[in-house]
Amino acid sequence: xxxxxxxxxxxxxxxxxxxxxxxxxxxxxxxxxxxxxxxxxxxxxxxxxxxxxxxxxxxxxxxxxxxxxxxxxxxxxxxxxxxxxxxxxxxxxxxxxxxxxxxxxxxxxxxxxxxxxxxxxxxxxxxxxxxxxxxxxxxxxxxxxxxxxxxxxxxxxxxxxxxxxxxxxxxxxxxxxxxxxxxxxxxxxxxxxxxxxxxxxxxxxxxxxxxxxxxxxxxxxxxxxxxxxxxxxxxxxxxxxxxxxxxxxxxxx
Amino acid sequence: xxxxxxxxxxxxxxxxxxxxxxxxxxxxxxxxxxxxxxxxxxxxxxxxxxxxxxxxxxxxxxxxxxxxxxxxxxxxxxxxxxxxxxxxxxxxxxxxxxxxxxxxxxxxxxxxxxxxxxxxxxxxxxxxxxxxxxxxxxxxxxxxxxxxxxxxxxxxxxxxxxxxxxxxxxxxxxxxxxxxxxxxxxxxxxxxxxxxxxxxxxxxxxxxxxxxxxxxxxxxxxxxxxxxxxxxxxxxxxxxxxxxxxxxxxxxxxxxxxxxxxxxxxxxxxxxxxxxxxxxxxxxxxxxxxxxxxxxxxxxxxxxxxxxxxxxxxxxxxxxxxxxxxxxxxxxxxxxxxxxxxxxxxxxxxxxxxxxxxxxxxxxxxxxxxxxxxxxxxxxxxxxxxxxxxxxxxxxxxxxxxxxxxxxxxxxxxxxxxxxxxxxxxxxxxxxxxxxxxxxxxxxxxxxxxxxxxxxxxxxxxxxxxxxxxxxxxxxxxxxxxxxxxxxxxxxxxxxxxxxxxxxxxxxxxxxxxxxxxxxxxxxxxxxxxxxxxxxxxxxxxxxxxxxxxxxxxxxxxxxxxxxxxxxxxxxxxxxxxxxxxxxxxxxxxxxxxxxxxxxxxxxxxxxxxxxxxxxxxxxxxxxxxxxxxxxxxxxxxxxxx
Ligand SMILES: Cc1cc2nc3c(=O)[nH]c(=O)nc-3n(C[C@H](O)[C@H](O)[C@H](O)COP(=O)(O)OP(=O)(O)OC[C@H]3O[C@@H](n4cnc5c(N)ncnc54)[C@H](O)[C@@H]3O)c2cc1C
Ligand code: FES
Numbered sequence: 001x002x003x004x005x006x007x008x009x010x011x012x013x014x015x016x017x018x019x020x021x022x023x024x025x026x027x028x029x030x031x032x033x034x035x036x037x038x039x040x041x042x043x044x045x046x047x048x049x050x051x052x053x054x055x056x057x058x059x060x061x062x063x064x065x066x067x068x069x070x071x072x073x074x075x076x077x078x079x080x081x082x083x084x085x086x087x088x089x090x091x092x093x094x095x096x097x098x099x100x101x102x103x104x105x106x107x108x109x110x111x112x113x114x115x116x117x118x119x120x121x122x123x124x125x126x127x128x129x130x131x132x133x134x135x136x137x138x139x140x141x142x143x144x145x146x147x148x149x150x151x152x153x154x155x156x157x158x159x160x161x162x163x164x165x166x167x168x169x170x171x172x173x174x175x176x177x178x179x180x181x182x183x184x185x186x187x188x189x190x191x192x193x194x195x196x197x198x199x200x201x202x203x204x205x206x207x208x209x210x211x212x213x214x215x216x217x218x219x220x221x222x223x224x225x226x227x228x229x230x231x232x233x234x235x236x237x238x239x240x241x242x243x244x245x246x247x248x249x250x251x252x253x
Numbered sequence: 254x255x256x257x258x259x260x261x262x263x264x265x266x267x268x269x270x271x272x273x274x275x276x277x278x279x280x281x282x283x284x285x286x287x288x289x290x291x292x293x294x295x296x297x298x299x300x301x302x303x304x305x306x307x308x309x310x311x312x313x314x315x316x317x318x319x320x321x322x323x324x325x326x327x328x329x330x331x332x333x334x335x336x337x338x339x340x341x342x343x344x345x346x347x348x349x350x351x352x353x354x355x356x357x358x359x360x361x362x363x364x365x366x367x368x369x370x371x372x373x374x375x376x377x378x379x380x381x382x383x384x385x386x387x388x389x390x391x392x393x394x395x396x397x398x399x400x401x402x403x404x405x406x407x408x409x410x411x412x413x414x415x416x417x418x419x420x421x422x423x424x425x426x427x428x429x430x431x432x433x434x435x436x437x438x439x440x441x442x443x444x445x446x447x448x449x450x451x452x453x454x455x456x457x458x459x460x461x462x463x464x465x466x467x468x469x470x471x472x473x474x475x476x477x478x479x480x481x482x483x484x485x486x487x488x489x490x491x492x493x494x495x496x497x498x499x500x501x502x503x504x505x506x507x508x509x510x511x512x513x514x515x516x517x518x519x520x521x522x523x524x525x526x527x528x529x530x531x532x533x534x535x536x537x538x539x540x541x542x543x544x545x546x547x548x549x550x551x552x553x554x555x556x557x558x559x560x561x562x563x564x565x566x567x568x569x570x571x572x573x574x575x576x577x578x579x580x581x582x583x584x585x586x587x588x589x590x591x592x593x594x595x596x597x598x599x600x601x602x603x604x605x606x607x608x609x610x611x612x613x614x615x616x617x618x619x620x621x622x623x624x625x626x627x628x629x630x631x632x633x634x635x636x637x638x639x640x641x642x643x644x645x646x647x648x649x650x651x652x653x654x655x656x657x658x659x660x661x662x663x664x665x666x667x668x669x670x671x672x673x674x675x676x677x678x679x680x681x682x683x684x685x686x687x688x689x690x691x692x693x694x695x696x697x698x699x700x701x702x703x704x705x706x707x708x709x710x711x712x713x714x715x716x717x718x719x720x721x722x723x724x725x726x727x728x729x730x731x732x733x734x735x736x737x738x739x740x741x742x743x744x745x746x747x748x749x750x751x752x753x754x755x756x757x758x759x760x761x762x763x764x765x766x767x768x769x770x771x772x773x774x775x776x777x778x779x780x781x782x783x784x785x786x787x788x789x790x791x792x793x794x795x796x797x798x799x800x801x802x803x804x805x806x807x808x809x810x811x812x813x814x815x816x817x818x819x820x821x822x823x824x825x826x827x828x829x830x831x832x833x834x835x836x837x838x839x840x841x842x843x844x845x846x847x848x849x850x851x852x853x854x855x856x857x858x859x860x861x862x863x864x865x866x867x868x869x870x871x872x873x874x875x876x877x878x879x880x881x882x883x884x885x886x887x888x889x890x891x892x893x894x895x
Contacts, residue, residue: 015806016806016807032533032535034532034533035533035535036537036642038537039535039536039537042535042537042757043535045810046755046757046758048801049755049799049801049810050753050755050799052801053801054801054802054808055801055802055809055810057807057809059325060499061324061329061331061498061499061500062329062331062333062334062498062499063498063499063537063538063540064334064540064541064638065638065641066333066334066420066422066423067324067329067331067333067334067498068326068328068329068333069324069325069329082641084637085641089638089641089642091641091642091644093644114469114807115469115806115807118325118807120325121325121326122325122326122446124326125326125327125328125434125437125444125446128430128431128434129434129435129437129438130438132431132434133389133390133431133432133434133435134388134389134390134431135435136385136388136389136432137310137313138306138309138310138313138385138432138707138708138711139381139385139707139708140388141381141384141385141387141388141389142384142388143384144343144383144384144387144393144401145345145400145401147387147388148395148398148399148400149392149395149399150395150397150398150399151395151396151397151398151399152397154392154393154394154395154399157390157392158392158417158418158424161392161417161424161427162420162423164423165326165328165329188390188392189390192390192392194387194388194389194390195390
C-alpha cells in the first residue's frame with residue numbers, strides 16, 4: 001500500500017447562514033495515510049490560503065474525540081466510516097488513492113449552518129438548560145460517600161454520561177431527532193441516586209424543549225446509535241420513554 | 254491591593270498558622286449583603302473547570318454573571334480533555350493520606366517554588382470538591398458496594414485520585430457546565446459563546462470589563478462590569494505541538510498583561526512523559542496517554558543501543574526498566590518532570606525505539622496478572638484512542654510514547670485572593686501561576702481549577718466588591734472606547750499586511766524554536782539565540798503574514814493569526830524568564846545546573862522567589878518583580894524519589 005494518496009474533495013461551501021451554498025471540488029495530492037482527517041483539511045486550507053482563497057471553516061478543538069466540536073458528513077456518513085470514531089480521530093489510512101470524498105455539514109433545521117462545515121448547535125445547550133442538571137448549589141453537598149451508588153448503577157450512568165454532544169445522532173437521523181442526545185442525559189442522571197429527586201420534572205421539560213427546538217420525533221431507525229462516536233446505545237431511549245411515562249403517571253409534578 | 258511599588262510583591266497571605274489562614278481570612282473579608290449582590294455585574298472569561306465553576310457559583314450567590322468562551326458551547330472548553338483524575342485528601346483508602354500530606358506532596362512536587370499558603374488552602378478545599386461533584390451527578394468510579402474508588406498518580410505514595418474511567422475532565426466539566434446551564438435557565442448567567450476576549454478595560458486603575466469579538470459576525474462588543482474574572486487556560490500552544498486543544502491560547506492573559514497584570518514564572522512549563530510520538534510534519538497536535546497508565550504500565554527501552562528487534566523478541570534480561578532502576582521507591586510513578594527527562598536521556602543516548610524518539614510503555618505484565626478485561630475496564634478508551642492514531646493494538650504490542658508539552662505552571666501573577674496586579678482582575682485555573690510551583694503533580698490541575706472556581710473566588714470577589722469604590726462606567730467612557738479601538742486596530746493590522754506566509758507556518762516555526770531551545774533542556778547560549786530568532790520571526794510576521802477573507806465575518810485564519818501574534822510576543826518573555834532563572838527546578842531544567850546524577854539542581858539562596866514580569870512595551874525589556882517564597886511548614890529540601 002502506498003503511503004500517500006491523491007484525492008478529490010467535494011466540499012460544501014456556504015458563506016453564512018443566509019447563503020445558499022454549493023459543493024466545490026478540490027484536488028489534493030500526496031496526502032499521507034498517517035494524517036488524521038482534520039490534518040488533511042488543514043493541508044487543504046494551507047493550500048487555499050496560499051492561493052488567496054478562503055479556507056474551509058470547520059469546528060474542531062481537542063482533536064482527541066472528546067470535546068464534540070468536530071463533526072461533518074463524510075460520504076453521507078456522520079463522522080465518516082469508522083465505528084465509534086469522531087471526525088478528528090478518523091485517519092486517512094481509511095481511504096484509497098484516487099478516492100473522491102464528499103464533505104458536508106450536519107444537516108438539520110435545528111442546526112443552521114454558520115459557515116461551510118460549521119453549524120449552530122446551541123439548541124443542544126438549551127435542552128440541557130431545560131433540566132439536564134442536579135439542582136445543588138455550591139457548598140450544599142454531603143460527604144461523597146454519604147449517598148452510595150452501587151457500582152452497576154454508576155457504570156450505567158457513566159455509559160450514558162459519555163455523550164460528547166457533537167450532534168451526529170441528529171445529523172444521521174432521517175427525522176433530525178435529538179432523542180439519543182436527550183436520552184443520554186436523562187439516563188445519566190436517572191441512574192444515580194443524586195439525580196432522582198428531579199427525575200420527573202427533568203424528563204418532561206427536556207422533552208418539551210426538544211420539541212420547541214423543532215427536532216423531529218424518534219421512529220426507531222437506530223441510525224443514531226450507529227453514528228454515535230461515544231457508543232451511546234438506544235437503550236437510553238427506552239429508558240427515556242420509561243422515565244417519561246413514569247413522570248406522566250406519578251403525581252410528583 | 255497588590256503593592257508593587259518597591260519592587261517586591263505583596264501576596265496578601267493572612268498571618269497565623271498555615272492551617273488557620275483561610276478560615277481567618279474568610280472571617281475577616283468584607284461581605285456583600287445578599288440583597289445587594291444582584292446590583293453587581295461580573296464578567297467571566299472562560300468556561301473550563303475554573304471559569305464554569307466560578308460563573309455558576311457566583312450566580313448562585315446572586316451576582317449577575319456574563320460568561321464567555323471561544324467554542325460554540327461552554328461544554329467544549331479544553332478541560333473536557335483531561336483524562337486521568339482529580340486529587341483529594343479524603344483518605345478513604347485509609348492509607349495514610351491527610352490534608353497535610355497532600356499539601357506536602359504538592360509543595361515538594363512543585364520543587365519548592367509555590368506559595369505555601371495557597372497550596373495548603375488547595376489541599377483543604379479538595380475534599381469539598383469531591384462532595385460537590387458527586388452531588389452534581391459526576392459518575393465517579395465506585396466499588397461494588399457504592400463507595401468511591403481511588404487510584405494512584407505520580408509523585409504520591411497514597412491512592413488519592415478520584416476518576417471517571419479515562420474521562421474525568423469531561424465528567425467534571427459537564428458537572429460545572431450543567432450547574433452553569435441551570436443558572437442560564439433562571440437568567441442569572443448570560444452566555445456568550447464564540448466570543449474571543451481581545452482587551453481588558455481598565456478605568457482609573459481598576460479592571461472594569463472586557464472587549465470581545467463575536468467570531469461569527471466579526472463585530473466587536475464591550476462588556477462593562479464591576480469585576481473581571483479570567484479563566485482562559487494555559488499557553489502550551491506557544492510550542493505549536495502540545496497536548497492542548499487547538500484554540501488554547503495566551504491572548505486573554507497576554508492582553509491583561511499588557512494592561513498591567515504581571516506575568517509570573519512563564520518558563521515553568523510541563524512536559525508530559527507519556528504522549529504519542531510525532532508522526533510527520535503535518536502533525537497538528539500531540540495526544541496524551543494519561544499518567545494513570547503508569548500505575549500498571551511499565552516503562553522500558555532495550556538494554557542495547559539501536560536495538561531494532563520487535564519488542565516481543567526482546568527477552569526480559571535485555572530490557573532496561575530505567576525508571577524502576579533509577580528510582581526504586583517511586584518506580585514508574587515518579588513525577589512528570591523526572592520521567593520526561595529520564596526518557597529524553599535514554600533516547601539521546603541512543604536507546605530510543607521506533608524512529609529513535611520513543612520509549613515503550615508496556616502492559617504485558619498487568620494483562621498477564623489481571624486479564625485483559627480488567628485492563629479494558631480501567632483504560633479501554635485510552636487504548637482505543639491509541640489504536641485509532643497509531644493503528645497498533647496496545648493489548649498486544651507495547652505503546653510507544655515520548656514526552657510532549659502539556660501544561661503551563663506559569664501564568665498571570667495573583668495574590669492569595671487570586672487578584673492580579675490590576676485591582677478587580679481575578680485570574681483562575683491554569684491561567685494563573687498559583688499553586689504548582691515549578692512542576693504540577695498529576696490530577697492537581699482539575700483540583701486547582703475547581704478549588705479556585707467553587708471555593709475561593711466566591712469569597713474573595715465579595716471582599717473586592719464590598720471594599721472598592723466602583724463608580725458607574727458607561728460604554729462611551731474614554732477608557733472603554735480606547736480599549737475597543739485598540740482591539741479593533743490590532744485585528745485590522747493583521748488584515749492589512751497582505752504578505753505571503755500563513756499564520757500556521759509562522760506558528761510552527763515559533764514552536765520549533767521554543768521546543769529546540771526552551772523545551773526539556775535549556776542552556777544560556779541556546780536561550781539567547783532563541784530570543785534573537787523570535788525577534789526576527791516577529792518582525793517577519795508583521796511584514797509577511799497572509800490572512801485571507803475579511804474581518805466582518807467568521808474567519809478562522811484571522812482568529813489564528815491574532816493568537817500567533819500574541820504568542821510571538823509572549824514567547825520572548827518565556828525564554829527571557831528561562832534565561833534569567835540560573836537554576837534547575839521542576840520543569841525548568843538548565844543544563845548548567847545539574848547534579849552528578851543529572852538531577853535538577855536548585856539554587857535556593859538566589860532563586861527562591863516567584864519571578865513576576867511587568868510589561869514595558871513589545872520591543873522593550875520587561876521589568877522583573879520578585880515575590881520571595883518562605884517555607885515555614887515544609888522544609889526546603891532536595892527532592893528525591895529514589
Ligand atoms: C490532554 C490533557 C489531559 C489532562 N488530564 C488531566 C488530569 O487527568 N488531571 C488534571 O488534574 N489535569 C489534567 N490536565 C490539565 C487540565 O485539564 C487543565 O489544566 C485544566 O482543565 C484547565 O482548566 P481551565 O478552566 O483553567 O482552562 P480551560 O479548560 O483550558 O478553559 C479555558 C476557557 O477559556 C476560554 N478562552 C480561552 N481564551 C479565550 C479568549 N481569548 N476569549 C474568551 N474565552 C477564552 C475557552 O473558550 C475555554 O472556555 C490535562 C490536560 C490535557 C491537555
Ligand atoms: S475535535 Fe474534539 S471531538 Fe473532534
